[in-house]
Amino acid sequence: MKFNTIALLFSGVIMLTTSCKKENDFDPNASDALATNRDTLVNPSDDFFMYANGGWFKQNPIPDSERSNGIFRTIQDTINNQVKQICEKSAAANADKGSNKQKIGDFYASGMDTIAINKAGLSPLKGELAKIDAITDVPSLLSAMAHLHTIGASPAFSTYVGQDDKISTKYAVFFSQGGLGLGNRDYYFNTDKETVNIRNEYVKHLQVMSRFLGNSEAVSSQNASVIMRLETDLAKASRKLEALRDPIKNYNKMAVADLNKITTNIAWDKTLPLMGINKADSVIVGQPEFYKALNTMIKSYSIADWKTYLKWDLQNTFASYLGSDIEKQNFKFYSTVLSGVATQKPRWKRVVEQTDGSLGELIGQVYVDEYLPKGTKEKLLEIGNNIRDVYAEHIKKLDWMSEPTKKKALSKLAKIVMKVGFPDKWKDMSSVNITKNSYCANVMAVNKWSHNDMVSKYGKPVDRTEWGMFPQTYNAYYNPSNNEICVPACNILVPGFEGRMPDDAVLYGIIGGSTFGHEITHGFDDQGSQYDENGNLNNWWTAEDLKKFQAKTKLIVAQFNKYEALPTKFVNGDATQGENIADLGGVVMGYEAFKKTNQYKTNQKIAKLSPDQRYFLAYGYAWMVNIKKESLAQQMMTDVHAPAKFRINGPLSNIPEFYKTFNIKEGSKMRLPENERVVIW
Template identity: 35%
Template sequence: MVSFSRRAFGASTLALAAGCATGTNSRGGASSSGANAAIGAYGLDLSAGDASVQPGDNFFRYANGRWLDTTEIPNDQRSWGTFVILGEKASQDQRVIIEEVALAGGAAGSVQQKIAATYNAYLNTDAINARGLAPLQEDLVSIAALRTHEDVIRAMARDDIPTNGPIVAFAGLDARNPQRYVVSFTHAGLGLPEREYYRRSDGEATRTAYVAYVERVLTLAGQSNGAAKARAIMALETQIAELHWPVADRRQRDRTYNLKSRAELRAIAPNFPWDAGLEAAGMGAATEVVVRELSAMAPLAQLFLATPVATWRDYLTFNLISGSADVLPSAIDEANFDFYGRTLNGQPEQQERWKRAVDVIDNVMGEAVGQLYVQRHFPPEAKAQMLELVENLRRAYSQRIDQSPWMTAETKVVAQEKLAAFVPRIGYPDRWRDFTGLEASADDAYGNAKRANKFNNDWATARLWRPVDRGEWNMTPQTVNASYNSVLNVITFPAAILQPPFFDPHADAAVNYGAIGGVIGHEMGHGFDDQGAKSDARGILRDWWSPQDVAAFQDVTGRLSAQYDSFEALPGLNVNGRLTLGENVGDNGGLQVALRAYELSLGGRAAPVRDGLTGQQRFFLGWAQAWRSKYRDEAMRNLVLTNPHSPPQFRVNGVVRNMDAWYEAFGVTPDNDLYLPTNERVTIW
C-alpha cells in the first residue's frame, strides 16, 4: 500500500469456497455412488483420521489425526494443507502455461511478449546481480532530494515504486452509493504485520530482529549510519502503531464510513498537505472522500508534520529497498526473506524462483494467464454444476431465514430480498482485462516492477472517473479462494478452488455438500454476518434491521464470539472472537445451511450408508477434511494477531459443537470435551 496511492481492490476476499452436489444423481456435481472420486472411494480420505480419538473430544483430529501426525510442512512453506496444496497445483499449472508462452514468444507489445519478458527477466538472477544497485539510483536520488513535508507527501504518492506512509488513499466502491467509486483514506505505515507486533510484551525478540533487518537492508544498499537510521525508523513506526485502531475495530463498516467534502478533509488537519497528495496521486478531481479511521487521522497528520523530513527520507529509502528486494541483488532478497519468511513465519527456505515468478505474473497480469488456465483446467460443465449448487444453497438459506426464531417478520422480508439478489460468479469473469499500455523488458526486472506498479495503480485510480464495473473480479481464476463483496452483493468462486477435496463431480453427495456446500453457505453467510448484514439487497450500507433484531443478533453473535475467545491457538495466545466474528458467523451459518441443502437433495429418501458411515457423518467429515492443515508456530501467531479467520482446527471444532445434528450423528455426550449444553449452542441461521 502506498500513501495517497492506489489499492486496486476493495472487496473482501475470504479463504474458503468451491463446488458441491445437487442430489442423488451426477447432474448437480455429485455422484450418488461416489464412483471414480478423486479421493478415496467416494471423496473421503478414510486413512487420514485417528480412530483413537473420540469425535466428541476433538473432531478435527478424529478426521485428520493421522495426516497431522505424518505430514511435514515443506521447508518452503509456512503452513501446509488443502489450500496450500491446491495453490501449489495451480502454480504448477500456471508454470506450464507461462513457459509455453515464453518459449513461443510473441509480437512486440502483445500480451504473450509481456508475459514472456516479465517472467524471463524475473528468473534471470545473474542479470539482476550483475546490475547491482544501479536500477535503484534514480529513485534513491529523488528521495534524497526531498526537502519539505509536501515533497514527502508527493513522493509517498508515487505509483511506480514501493512507498509507505501513515495515511493511505485508494479508490474503492462507495458503501453508501454502490453506483460510484470514491477515494478512501485509511491508516498504514507499518513494516510489521499489525499494531500488536509493536505493543505486546512477548514481541520484543521480533522487534529487535526487525531493527536488525532495517539496518541490514540499508547497509546492503550502501546507506550510511544504518544502525541509527534503523532505530529511528522503528521509533517512528512504533508511534504510528500506537495511533492505529485495533484490527477488530477496523472491521466495523459503519464506523469506518465517514464521508467528507474536501473542505471537511482539510479541517481534520489544516496544515497537512492533503491537496498536494491527492493531486500527485491522480485523485485531485475528487470532490468527496471517505475517511475510515476518523479519530486517528488528526494525530497521524500531526505526527507526520512533527517528524523531520530527514527521518521520512530514511523511511522512504528503506521502504523502496525492502519493497523491491525480489528484483534487487540476492543479498538484499535473502535479507528480506530472512526476516519476513523465517523470523515472522518460521519458513526455513525461500521458495524456488520460478514459483515466485509465477506469483509475479499472477499479480501483474493474472487474467491474461487466467484465460488459458480455464481453457485447460475448468470444464464448461463445472460452471453449470456450481450454479445449480448455489441455487440449492440459496433455497436452503431461504428456509433457514424463514425459520429463524429471533428475527422479526418485517426484517425477514428484507433479508429474503437480499438473498434473492445475490449474484454468483463462477470460475472466471465474463470479460477479460485489457493489458494494452503495459510494457515489459526481458532484461529489466526492476523496471518491469515499476512499470507494472504504475500500470495497475493507474488503472485502479481511473475507476474514479468511470461507471462501476459490476463484472470486475477481485481475484484471478487460478486463485484458490472465494469471496463475498458486500457492496456489489456478489459471491465469487474462482476456477482453481472448484476441484477436490472441495468440489468433485464424482464424489458422494454428502461429502460434496459438507465441503463445497459449506463454502457456498459460508460466502452467502457473509451477507448476513456482523458486517455484511449492514448492507441491503442493493449493497447500500444502511440500517434495515429493527432494533429488536439488532439486539437479538448481537446477543447470539456475542455468545459465539465468547466461545472463540476461549480457544487457545498457542500457549498464552487465544483467538480474538471479535476479530474473527464475521468468518465464524459465515462458518456457523454456512454449514447449517449446507446440511439443510443436503437433506433437501435426498428428496425424502434415506441417505445410503458407506463403510459404516451415515450421510450426516460423511457430511461432517467432508467439512473437517477440507480444513486439514498444519502451521508453523510463527505463522500461527501471525494468523491469530492479524487475520479475521480462525485457525483451521477451530473452524472445524468450533462449528460442529454448535450443531445438534453433529451430536446425533456421532453420539456425542456430556462426557466429551467438545460437548456444549443445548442452551449454550449458538444457531444463527
C-alpha cells in the same frame, strides 16, 4: 472470505464437470480421502479437527519451505504447476510484442534470470531513490509520498478508490491507517516474549537493509532507530484489528477542504492529483485520529528522518525482486522470524506465484481455455443456488426475527449476485510494458497499471461486472457493496478423488458449506448485515430484531474467546466474529442442502461412512491446515480468520446433528452446554 493459510503437493486433483460419472457410480475399492485422512486414535468428542485430518498430517509434515500444509497448499501447488506450464510455454513461444503470451513469458523469464537480477543490484530503484534524495521540504516530501503510492509502495498511510459504502453506485476515495513495516499495531506494543523478540529482530533487520543501501554500520543503526520510532508513533494512532470491523465507525466522509483543516501540514487538494485522483470533492477517512497524528508527525520528524523512512519503505516493497542478498535478508525476517519458515521455496515457484499475482488477468484467459473443463460454471451455480434455496427456507422459519425484517432479508438473499467460474469480460492490460530486462521493473510496471486502473474509476459509473479475483485463485469473497459472491473456477478442485466425481457429501461439505454457504452468510454477518440489498450501508432491521441478532453475535464472540490456540494465546473473538458467523452459517446451510440429495435420502454408505459422517468429515477436510506455531501466532495477531482447528471445532460444537452422528456426549470437549450454543441463521 473463505481464505485461510495456504500451505504441499497432494497427488491427484480432479476437476468436476457435468460430464463426470453419475452421482451413485462409485468404486467401492477406490481409496477414499475422508477415510484415510482420519486419525482414528483421536476421539472425535475431544478434537474433531485432528480426528478428521490427523492421519493426513502424520503422512505429510510441513515442509521447511512452507508456513503450513494441507488442502490449500495441495490445491495451490496443483495450480502452480498449471501456471508454470503456461509461463514456460509463453516464454518459449517467441510471441509478438504486446501479446499476452509475450508479457507472461517475459515476466516469468525476467524473474528466473538470477544472473541479471544480481548484476543489477539496486539499480532498478535508482530513479526512485533519487526522487527521495531530492526532497527538501514538506511539499516535496508529500509529492514523493504520493508518487511512491502509485508504484505499489505504501508509506505513512493507505488509500484506494472503491465503492462508497453508503452510495454503492458511486466510487469514492478512501483513506485509512497504514505505513507499518510490521503490518499490525500490536507488534509495536505487546509485551509477550515472542513479540518482544520480533521487535528486536526487526531492528536488526532494518540495520542490515540500511547497509545494503550503502550506509555505514553507525548510520544504519541510527536509521533503524529512526524508522522504528516513526513507525511506533504511527502504530500508536492506529486502531486495533477488531476496531476496524465496524463499518459505521470507520466511515467518516468529509470534504477535502475539511480534511485539510484537520491536517494543516498536508495539502490533500494538491496531493491527491499527484496520485492520479483529480477533482475529488470528498474523501472517506477511516480513522481520523490517525491522520491527525500523521499531520503532527509531518513536522515533528525532520525531512532527513522522513527520507530515511521512505527509502526503507521503497526497499521493503521491492526486496523480493532484487538481488539475492536483499531477497534472502527479506526472507529471513518476514518468513523465518515472523512465520517460522526455514527455507525458501524453489525459485520457479516463487516466480510463478508472482507472475500469476501480477498478470493473473492474462494467465486466467489461458487457464480457462486450456485447463478448465466445460460445465464448471454450471456445476458451481447448481450448488450455489441449492444453498440459497435452503437459506431462504431457514430465514422463513426463524423464531427470533419478525416478518418485516424477514421480508427484507429474503429480498437481499434473492438479489445476491453469484459470480462463478470466470468473468465474461477481461481487463485490458495492453498498456503494460513487460520486457525480459528487469524483474523489478516489470513488477513496478504492473503496480503502476493497477494503481492507474483503480484511480481511473473515480467519477465513472460503478462497473458491477468487475471481478476481484482470477479464475485460478483458490479463494472466494462476498462484496457487500455489490451484494455479490465470487467463487473462482478452481474452487471446483477436490484433492483425493482421482478420475471420479466426489459424492455429494464431499461437494456440499467443501463447495457448498465452506464456500457458497460461507460467502452467502457474509451478507448476514456482523458487517454484511449492515448493508442493504442494493449494497448500501443502511440499517434494514427493526430495533428489536437487531438487538436479538447482536445478542447472538456476542455469543459467538464469547465462544471463540475461550479457544487457546497457543499457550496463553487465545483467539480474538471480536476480530474473527464475521468469519466465525460465516463458518457456522456455511456448515449449517451446506448440511441442509445435502439432506435433499439422493445420497442422503437413501442413506448410502461410502467407505463404510454414513452420509452424515461423510458430510461433517468433508467439512473438516475443507479446513485441513497444519500450521507452524510462528505462523499461527502471526495469523492470530493479523488475520480476521480463526485458526483452522477452530474453524472446524467451533461451528460443529453448535450442531446437534453433529453430536448424534459422532456420539458426542454431554461433558465432551466438542459438545457445548445448550445455553452456550450459537444458533443464528
